Amino acid sequence: MEAWKLKKLIKYRRVGELATKSGSVQTPFFMPIATKGAVKHLLPEEVRNLGAEIVLGNTYHLLLRPGAELIERAGDLHRFMNWPGSILTDSGGFQVFSLGARAQKRFGANGVKLSEEGVEFVDPISGDRHFLSPEDSIETQLKLGSDIIMVLDECPPYPCAWEYALVSLERTTRWAERCKKYFENQKLSLSQRPLLFAIVQGGVYEDLRKESAKQLVELGFDGYAIGGVAVGEPRETLKDILEWTTPYLPEDKPRYLMGLGKPEEIVAAVNAGIDMFDCVIPTREGRHGRLFIWNEQTELSNDKNASENFYKTINISNEKYKEDFSLVDPSCDCGLCSKYTRAYLRHLFTVGEPLAGRLASLHNLRFYLKLMERLREAE
RNA sequence: GGGUAGGUGGCGGAGUGGUCAAACGCACCUGACUGUAAAUCAGGCGACUUCGGUCUUCGGGGGUUCGAAUCCCUCCCUGCCCA
Numbered sequence: 001m002e003a004w005k006l007k008k009l010i011k012y013r014r015v016g017e018l019a020t021k022s023g024s025v026q027t028p029f030f031m032p033i034a035t036k037g038a039v040k041h042l043l044p045e046e047v048r049n050l051g052a053e054i055v056l057g058n059t060y061h062l063l064l065r066p067g068a069e070l071i072e073r074a075g076d077l078h079r080f081m082n083w084p085g086s087i088l089t090d091s092g093g094f095q096v097f098s099l100g101a102r103a104q105k106r107f108g109a110n111g112v113k114l115s116e117e118g119v120e121f122v123d124p125i126s127g128d129r130h131f132l133s134p135e136d137s138i139e140t141q142l143k144l145g146s147d148i149i150m151v152l153d154e155c156p157p158y159p160c161a162w163e164y165a166l167v168s169l170e171r172t173t174r175w176a177e178r179c180k181k182y183f184e185n186q187k188l189s190l191s192q193r194p195l196l197f198a199i200v201q202g203g204v205y206e207d208l209r210k211e212s213a214k215q216l217v218e219l220g221f222d223g224y225a226i227g228g229v230a231v232g233e234p235r236e237t238l239k240d241i242l243e244w245t246t247p248y249l250p251e252d253k254p255r256y257l258m259g260l261g262k263p264e265e266i267v268a269a270v271n272a273g274i275d276m277f278d279c280v281i282p283t284r285e286g287r288h289g290r291l292f293i294w295n296e297q298t299e300l301s302n303d304k305n306a307s308e309n310f311y312k313t314i315n316i317s318n319e320k321y322k323e324d325f326s327l328v329d330p331s332c333d334c335g336l337c338s339k340y341t342r343a344y345l346r347h348l349f350t351v352g353e354p355l356a357g358r359l360a361s362l363h364n365l366r367f368y369l370k371l372m373e374r375l376r377e378a379e
Numbered sequence: 380g381g382g383u384a385g386g387u388g389g390c391g392g393a394g395u396g397g398u399c400a401a402a403c404g405c406a407c408c409u410g411a412c413u414g415u416a417a418a419u420c421a422g423g424c425g426a427c428u429u430c431g432g433u434c435u436u437c438g439g440g441g442g443u444u445c446g447a448a449u450c451c452c453u454c455c456c457u458g459c460c461c462a
Contacts, residue, residue: 031414033414033415035414035415036415040415040417040418041418056414058414058415061415061416088414090414091414093414094414094415095414095416097414098414098415098416099416123416124416125416150414153414155414199414225414227414228414229413229414230413230414231413256414257414258413258414259413259414260413260414261413262413265413278413278414279413279414280412280413280414280415280417281412281413283415284412284413284415284417284418284419285411285412285413287417287418287419288411288412288417288418288419288420290411290412315409315410317408318408318409319407319408319409349418350407352418354418356418357418358418
């Protein structure tokens with residue numbers, strides 16, 4: 001359990017910086033999510049000014065709308081959305097999981113159909129059917145001009161039986177191999193070549209996580225992601241999954257914990273040797289009125305009760321902030337906090353002004369990016 | 380003055396003899412949110428409660444009935460039409 005203590009941060013193995021074809025990114029880092037080519041409510045330059053060097057886009061969404069060819073004609077995703085930094089694109093694998101259940105409800109049992117060849121999706125908006133193979137996903141991500149591209153994976157839901165987790169992980173490995181093969185056949189020049197990351201699966205099973213990591217490392221990738229986390233399993237399992245997986249990942253390659261997480265989870269994961277994160281929490285929860293507030297009196301912590309420790313969250317639309325004319329977070333430098341009061345922000349939420357979601361997104365993203373700055377300094 | 384439609388919880392608006400403390404929407408309160416089908420979703424929203432219930436509500440008053448927001452009488456108020 002000692003490995004879980006904060007002290008270990010001092011020994012954090014780090015890549016230091018990650019070089020992509022669009023520039024370098026200091027690790028550990030957090031990627032604001034721009035699924036459809038925009039960080040919701042925010043200008044790219046605002047995201048940049050908050051301290052982000054890289055954002056995440058999604059193959060699945062951009063493939064459906066506006067289409068990879070259109071973005072290719074625009075130059076690439078960077079130019080299309082006017083983002084000056086690096087971009088990581090997710091492969092669409094997560095949508096197999098996230099859309100599966102709901103698509104099934106709405107379009108019948110065939111909402112998402114998995115086969116060895118790939119995934120068949122129903123577009124949730126148009127109802128159109130689409131097929132995505134591992135090769136398609138890589139091809140699309142190359143057209144988007146992404147700096148870090150992810151292999152197509154299957155992210156099994158929780159709970160998931162050992163037997164299925166095994167079948168799934170092995171298919172993910174085969175898909176990863178196909179992705180790599182397709183990728184290398186493109187013979188990209190060094191300046192054009194994105195990084196290709198594989199995704200470790202294996203559910204909540206120690207032997208399967210280990211097996212998945214070993215198989216993928218044997219194939220060899222530029223970086224390794226840990227996927228299939230925070231899909232409904234008990235929170236404590238995250239710690240186990242990291243401990244089961246990271247020993248089998250190369251020390252000198254970046255590690256990416258997909259989709260995570262809460263501040264204390266990120267602190268814990270950095271402590272466990274993770275370099276890269278993305279999560280909807282700061283932006284989504286911001287839009288929904290929850291704000292992250294620093295507690296300056298305490299050190300960063302991976303404690304489960306961290307929300308009563310180095311930070312807390314408040315729901316700004318609560319009645320108790322109605323006449324709270326104090327600043328949202330006096331120790332924050334997001335630009336909102338030095339100018340606007342809690343009462344004002346609450347008012348914006350109450351009356352449904354779009355500025356509310358904007359300010360809250362700015363603030364929460366700054367909190368997350370500041371957290372990463374503090375973690376980089378913690379060494 | 381005559382005719383007519385109507386008065387339901389903060390608002391809008393169902394209900395027209397029992398299963399009504401009263402649909403639904405809005406507003407309000409609280410909570411969730413982890414590779415974004417999320418500016419979304421869920422719960423609460425008369426009072427008290429030992430959480431099983433108990434009590435006071437559907438303009439006011441009075442009736443009919445075992446039983447009324449629902450039927451009858453009467454009063455008050457509002458909209459519309461005609462003078």
